[in-house]
Amino acid sequence: MQLRSGTARQVAKRIGVPHKKSDLFHAEHNITLGSNYLKQLLDKFEGNRILATAAYNAGPNRVNKWLENQTKTLPHDVWIETLPFHETRSYVQNVLAFSVIYGHRPGIKSPLIAEQELFIGRKKSG
Numbered sequence: 700m701q702l703r704s705g706t707a708r709q710v711a712k713r714i715g716v717p718h719k720k721s722d723l724f725h726a727e728h729n730i731t732l733g734s735n736y737l738k739q740l741l742d743k744f745e746g747n748r749i750l751a752t753a754a755y756n757a758g759p760n761r762v763n764k765w766l767e768n769q770t771k772t773l774p775h776d777v778w779i780e781t782l783p784f785h786e787t788r789s790y791v792q793n794v795l796a797f798s799v800i801y802g803h804r805p806g807i808k809s810p811l812i813a814e815q816e817l818f819i820g821r822k823k824s825g
Contacts, residue, residue: 700729700730700732700733700734701729701733702723702729702732702733702736704720704723706736707720707722707723707729707732710732710735710736710739711732713735713739714731714732714735716728716731716732718732736755737751737755740754740755740759743759744762745815746813746815747815747816747819748794748795748798748813748816749775749778749779749791749795749812749816749819750762750766750819752790752791752794752795753765753779753782753787753790753791755790756784756786756787756790756791757782757784757787765782765783766819766820769819769820771820772818772819772820773818773819773820774817774818774819775812775816775817775818775819778819779791779792795811795812796811798811799811
């Protein structure tokens with residue numbers, strides 16, 4: 700749940716939690732801010748875990764720019780493979796894979812990819 704200090708400060712302010720930079724070394728505080736930030740990104744990207752996870756790692760402005768520069772809708776796996784940052788590609792792949800693994804342990808069936816995540820492209824305006 701690592702957050703940059705600027706992002707942590709913004710999230711803390713948005714949810715009304717007192718925050719100072721050293722608080723990020725406290726697991727409970729860090730998890731509270733990280734979970735809220737992830738929820739914010741999931742809301743922003745309409746529940747698309749691929750986009751939200753990429754935004755959590757590389758920043759939502761970068762994801763928006765990648766989507767704006769896209770000329771066509773892509774299958775999810777192609778979109779992930781064409782991410783310009785190796786770290787973000789690996790992060791998204793790991794989060795998706797481990798969500799299935801961690802869901803399996805308590806008996807929760809969760810698909811690797813949800814139907815609304817199959818294809819990724821920018822939203823048409825108007």
